[in-house]
Amino acid sequence: MQSDPIQWAPREYSxxxxxxxxxxxxxxxxxxxEGFLGGRELETLxxxxxxxxxxxxxxxxxxxxxxxxxxLSIPVNLESVMFDVVHQKHKTGPFTMKEVLRHFNLPxxxxxxxxxTYKEMNNPKSKDHKLRQLSVKQIYEQKFxxxxxxxxxxxxxxxxxxxxxxxxxxxxxxxxxxLKGKSETEWNIMCNHYNKIVKDxxxxxxxxxxxxxxxxxxxxxxxxxxxxxIEPTYVDICRKKSENKYEIIHPQQSLSEAPKYYTIxxxxxxxxxxxxxxxxxxxxSQLSATAxxxxxxxxxxxxxxxxxxxxxxxxxxxxxxxxxxxxxQHLNVDEVCDCLNLLNMGEYTETFQSQQVDGQLxxxxxxxxxLNTFGMSHFHVTKLIRFREGWRPK
Numbered sequence: 001m002q003s004d005p006i007q008w009a010p011r012e013y014s015x016x017x018x019x020x021x022x023x024x025x026x027x028x029x030x031x032x033x034e035g036f037l038g039g040r041e042l043e044t045l046x047x048x049x050x051x052x053x054x055x056x057x058x059x060x061x062x063x064x065x066x067x068x069x070x071x072l073s074i075p076v077n078l079e080s081v082m083f084d085v086v087h088q089k090h091k092t093g094p095f096t097m098k099e100v101l102r103h104f105n106l107p108x109x110x111x112x113x114x115x116x117t118y119k120e121m122n123n124p125k126s127k128d129h130k131l132r133q134l135s136v137k138q139i140y141e142q143k144f145x146x147x148x149x150x151x152x153x154x155x156x157x158x159x160x161x162x163x164x165x166x167x168x169x170x171x172x173x174x175x176x177x178x179l180k181g182k183s184e185t186e187w188n189i190m191c192n193h194y195n196k197i198v199k200d201x202x203x204x205x206x207x208x209x210x211x212x213x214x215x216x217x218x219x220x221x222x223x224x225x226x227x228x229x230i231e232p233t234y235v236d237i238c239r240k241k242s243e244n245k246y247e248i249i250h251p252q253q254s255l256s257e258a259p260k261y262y263t264i265x266x267x268x269x270x271x272x273x274x275x276x277x278x279x280x281x282x283x284x285s286q287l288s289a290t291a292x293x294x295x296x297x298x299x300x301x302x303x304x305x306x307x308x309x310x311x312x313x314x315x316x317x318x319x320x321x322x323x324x325x326x327x328x329q330h331l332n333v334d335e336v337c338d339c340l341n342l343l344n345m346g347e348y349t350e351t352f353q354s355q356q357v358d359g360q361l362x363x364x365x366x367x368x369x370x371l372n373t374f375g376m377s378h379f380h381v382t383k384l385i386r387f388r389e390g391w392r393p394k
Contacts, residue, residue, distance in 0.1 A: 005180045006031075012172045015145065015164065019056065022175070027054040027195065029150070029176040036168040038231070045171060051147040051162060052194055058141045062097055063215075063227060064110075064134040071215045073232060076101060076139065078210060081237065083110040086133060100136065107137050115240035118212070120233055122372075131237070140227045142166075148198060149354055151333060156197050157354045167231040212237055318342070321392050328388065331359030343387060345380055363388060 012033055013021065022028050035047040060076040074097055082094035086109040094113045095103070111133045120126035145164040149157045164171065178187040213232030236248050318324055318338035325331070331339070333356055337349040351374055357365070362384075365374075370381045 007177045007180050008174045009177050010174075012174055015166055015168065015171055015173075018053075018173060018175075019143075019145075023056055026056070027052055027191075027198075029053075029191070029194075030173040031176070032171060032173055034170060034172040036171050038168070045162075045164065045168065050150040051173075052150060052156065052198070053145050053147045053164075054198060055146050057144045057146050059144065060139055061142050061227070062101065062136050062139050064136045066134055067132055069217065070129070071217055072134065072235075073142075073213045073215055073227065075210050075212070078212070080210075081116070081212075082113045084113055085110055101139060106139075107135050109133055109135050117238045117240075118235045119238075120214075121236050122234075128238070142228050149356070151353055151356060155353070156194055157350070158197060162354075166228050169229060211235075324392065326390060328359040329363050331362075333358050335359070336362055339387070343383060343393070345384070348374060348376065348380075351375075 006029075008031060018030070029050065029052050032045060032047050032049040032051065035049070036045045038044050062074045062076055064072045064074055066072065076098050078097050082096060083100055084093040085091070085095065085100060085104055088104070091103055095110075100108060100110055112131060116131040117128040118131055119128050143166040145166075147162040147164060149162055151157050178184060179190070211234055213234055215227065215230050215232055219230045238248050318335050321342055324339055324342070328336075328339070333353060336357055336359055337352055340346055340349050340352065355374075367381055367385070370376045370384065371378070376384070
């Protein structure tokens with residue numbers, strides 16, 4: 001089969017350089033040449049990942065300092081915690097963070113209406129710290145690139161957009177310029193096809209990252225005022241319910257099954273915008289007929305990661321349990337998802353697609369990752385582990 005390799009520009013860009021060069025001309029298809037290994041699994045982006053970057057999102061956050069000089073970054077749109085303003089008589093609370101910033105001049109001292117503690121997320125050695133009075137010093141804008149992965153078989157994973165914050169400074173990308181040996185028209189057809197998919201199916205108008213984070217004071221000293229470029233530490237905020245009993249305050253989520261960092265929610269403002277499509281007449285019904293669909297993931301081309309090429313897709317399905325091999329480590333991502341469907345666990349296929357879980361990676365997943373990262377029930381975790389070990393339903 002004749003391949004259609006992507007023509008990549010020779011220059012590598014850091015995230016900051018990419019924004020400077022291409023912010024006004026998004027969307028762009030890029031390949032990650034240098035990845036990022038974050039403190040959490042969901043903050044890791046691998047080299048060779050191919051992305052469609054569609055927009056820049058700016059989120060307002062407040063810098064608040066505790067009495068022991070811990071620096072917190074709090075989303076202005078946070079609604080799960082309410083505050084009173086200390087030493088003021090003119091307005092009565094409680095207030096959301098947005099209301100605090102609207103009605104009072106900075107700096108302003110606030111205290112939570114509930115007894116709260118915080119500790120580092122997913123760190124069993126982290127100790128609880130009481131969240132008493134906070135001094136809100138200033139606000140800043142956190143920058144995120146909003147993307148969709150182009151995964152196996154050239155499919156655009158649209159259910160859970162990928163969020164790339166600007167503190168991932170190690171990331172470098174190259175930009176796609178076209179298809180080798182193909183015309184500009186053919187390249188535009190492919191790009192416009194992706195544009196239509198994202199416009200119709202992509203969760204683009206709901207973004208709000210609602211985690212409270214800690215900022216390293218040493219990095220603040222080095223990068224004065226560059227809050228958006230400092231890698232944060234994520235924390236769990238706990239509310240006291242009764243004596244010696246606390247509950248975690250979960251950020252509001254519109255997709256409860258999504259990993260927290262990818263959770264999206266609409267607050268009716270600051271919605272990211274899609275760059276307008278070119279005014280080109282395209283027979284989308286005919287074009288879409290060439291694409292295969294599984295769930296909410298569409299395919300137009302097939303990618304070969306080694307050669308960065310596209311091919312027309314070859315659709316192969318595992319249609320029944322007897323077609324599942326004893327050794328699942330050689331299954332690709334689509335075949336793993338076929339197995340999930342056969343196990344009546346199809347609700348996880350889109351997450352597995354977006355996280356690129358093939359047979360080898362599936363073999364490495366432990367129980368905690370299945371529960372916490374993929375949001376599986378305990379029964380489904382047991383079922384998948386038994387399947388991985390060779391059990392097949394009769």
